[in-house]
Amino acid sequence: MKIAIAQINPTIGDLLLNAQTILEAAQRAASSGARLLLTPELSLCGYPPRDLLLNPSFVEAMNITSQNLAQDLPPNLAVLLGTVEQNLKGHITGGKALFNSMALLENGQVKQIFHKRLLPTYDVFDEHRYFEPGLQANYFILDNIHIGVTICEDLWNDEDFWGKRSYAVNPITELANLGVDLIVNLSASPYTFSKQQLRETMLKHSAVRFQQPIIYTNQVGGNDDLIFDGRSFALNRQGEIMCRARGFETDLVLVEFDEALRDLQLGSVAPVYESEDEEIWQALVLGVRDYVRKCRFSKVVLGLSGGIDSAIVAAIATAALGQENVLGVLMPSPYSSDHSISDAVALAENLGIKTNILPIKELMQSFDQTLGDLFAGTEFGLAEENIQSRIRGNLLMAIANKFGYLLLSTGNKSEMAVGYCTLYGDMNGGLAVIADVPKTRVYSLCQWLNRNHEIIPQNILTKAPSAELKPGQVDQDSLPPYEILDDILQRLIHNHQSAAQIVAAGHDSVIVNRVIQMVARAEFKRRQAPPGLKITDRAFGTGWRMPIANNWVAVKNAHLTLNHKVI
Known part of the structure; x- marks a missing residue:
């Protein structure tokens, strides 16, 4: 099975333009013989949509656009589309109104919906403000291949790699226990320098630990202060890079899953950058x-x-x-x-x-x-x-x-x-x-x-x-x-x-x-400064939330210790 990675640059809120971009990628993928097309997290609306998600008409427009897109897609091509889904029980359970979701589109229909399990609330992320976490392991069957679905943060909780857990569950462990053949991850992961090396090292560890081939799809482009670097990639069960998309530009790359070997085959691998500069x-x-x-x-x-x-x-x-x-x-x-x-x-x-x-x-x-x-x-x-x-x-x-x-x-x-x-x-x-x-x-x-x-x-x-x-x-x-x-x-x-x-x-x-x-x-x-482009893991922007009026100065309070009775 040929799988295409659509590394696209969405414009936040421009649903028609983003849908057209995905359709064009789908047509190219189909002409190349792909059976499945992967798109990034929230690819239909762009990431992060922030408080646009609080507008019911925006959410409804996303639903209509995704249904229309499903009908326009080439036949015999399945597409994983990043979108949102209403939480119909939210008003009863006290949960959030939406899920951060991936929709499986095929044969003119929305076949399945998968919800993001782990919702980050640190640095620039504030997903608990909008979304309810999914509770079930996500997978689907395509041509007898069991494909596990994860969304961005779902991959970032391997306690064996980090030495700790940040969330109660590890979706990768659950998918591996279910015996899926392949895990795909649909991400909108903002850039900081040296982060790509961390991504590849982390997912190599997971691929080897769980003996699972993994395909990582990332958004590219600039949205306000955030920059998304793309550099989507795929790993075989041995943790070796089988393909890598270009950095900081749109791309469409294909990787082949060998059903007999239950593994990914070598495709095109874009080179790494020579220096941090x-x-x-x-x-x-x-x-x-x-x-x-x-x-x-x-x-x-x-x-x-x-x-x-x-x-x-x-x-x-x-x-x-x-x-x-x-x-x-x-x-x-x-x-x-x-x-x-x-x-x-x-x-x-x-x-x-x-x-x-x-x-x-x-x-x-x-x-x-x-x-x-x-x-x-x-x-x-x-x-x-x-x-x-x-x-x-x-x-x-x-x-x-x-x-x-x-x-x-x-x-x-x-x-x-x-x-x-x-x-x-x-x-x-x-x-x-x-x-x-x-x-x-x-x-x-x-x-x-x-x-x-x-x-x-x-x-x-x-x-x-x-x-x-x-x-x-x-x-x-x-x-x-x-x-x-x-x-x-x-x-x-x-x-x-x-x-x-x-x-x-x-x-x-x-x-x-x-x-x-x-x-x-x-x-x-x-x-009061203008938005500043973020390139480090601690920028003076969306993720910096210091109070202006405060009376804590580290120098003044340096004498305080945990053993001091003042604490």
């Missing part, structure tokens, strides 16, 4: 392209400061949208160095994008005059510095409004973490492209981008980072060196280490305490 670059390019396209923009604008952050964002935008769709705006102040302008111009020439220069000296003078009486007797400080950033933010928003462009924010994760950014200034924008990319990774990406020829001018890579809001200013006037800052932030944000643990790792206690306090104080800024 290459993988992250592909993710960010896809994230920008889909955010712009799905939000119905065609062109973007950004400020070009001559610094490394705006340089990498401009390069990503150009790769995603084409040089003709990117506008860079240079806004020098009296504090801007000559190389800031020349470096930005050189970058624009390397990328082939258009630029405009809008000096802000006179606007700064106008602000000084207007605020002169009120600020009299005070020293030049943060307020005046931030006015420069806000002037630039206003100019960029005016251009975006006037011409219908999307403004891209260029701040990195290190700055967002400690609040080294200006509300209504450099934080302005509709998408924060590198908000989950630490400063040290920004440098690494630029060096990778320059591996064959210079795209990012060398002076941008070698000069000291600076906001240039006062004479001679550099970032390290206010922040630790980025190598130190990023390691502290990694330990604090991703590894959840205490101040004492970070100091024990070799960091200065004064610096550690100051960084922790800066992170806490900057929460109100992050809450």
Whole structure:
């Protein structure tokens, strides 16, 4: 039996477009001799639909669209379609109104419905808000082959692999005990770097442990802050990769199940990426392209400061949208160095994008005059510095409004973490492209981008980072060196280490305490930031749920221990 994997890029809520995409994949699969087509989790509506699911008319439209799609599919092709199903007993039992489901479509009908068993509620996931968990093992019989069905999280509870269980049941164990011939998994698994290696290692363990061939189908594309990398794959009973779809693009791959051997045969295997930088670059390019396209923009604008952050964002935008769709705006102040302008111009020439220069000296003078009486007797400080950033933010928003462009924010994760950014200034924008990319990774990406020829001018890579809001200013006037800052932030944000643990790792206690306090104080800024593309397992976005008004600071409470009577 030939099985096709439709690695599609759905647009959330566009049921007709998504159904047409699935139909076209089905027609291609049928012409290639496939008997079964797999589509990702919630492929009909796109993942995550979030509170669209609370709209009864949306749910009803999904039901009608899936029935219509079933009638249009090629004969002799079965299709697993990601959709939702109403929980008809929910109002009686107190359960949720919907199931996260896969529908088996064949011969013009919806033959069976399978419900997701394990519902994640962590990081960006909030499925208990909408769905009731399924209670039964899911499988169907096609041409005498017993095929077990799992949906995304259903595969992520192998206690033998993780050393623990996160849920009471393991759907894979139940399917193996039922003696199915093959397990398929239909996923919408968001990207974080190095996650694909974890997926393949985890499923290899399950395939070998249960002696089950497994086919993993994943969504691809960008939806808001989330990026889905695709890279669907299949494993034989020995845990060997039998096929792998391409990363960060749509694909249709076929794999053959040998009934006699009860195993999958070798198909096409897309290569892995050579480096984390290459993988992250592909993710960010896809994230920008889909955010712009799905939000119905065609062109973007950004400020070009001559610094490394705006340089990498401009390069990503150009790769995603084409040089003709990117506008860079240079806004020098009296504090801007000559190389800031020349470096930005050189970058624009390397990328082939258009630029405009809008000096802000006179606007700064106008602000000084207007605020002169009120600020009299005070020293030049943060307020005046931030006015420069806000002037630039206003100019960029005016251009975006006037011409219908999307403004891209260029701040990195290190700055967002400690609040080294200006509300209504450099934080302005509709998408924060590198908000989950630490400063040290920004440098690494630029060096990778320059591996064959210079795209990012060398002076941008070698000069000291600076906001240039006062004479001679550099970032390290206010922040630790980025190598130190990023390691502290990694330990604090991703590894959840205490101040004492970070100091024990070799960091200065004064610096550690100051960084922790800066992170806490900057929460109100992050809450007002534009959506930022997620590439790590702990991003300042959908999955970051810190209170703004709170009085817990890890430094202040570091003396508390479990043995202390205060606890």
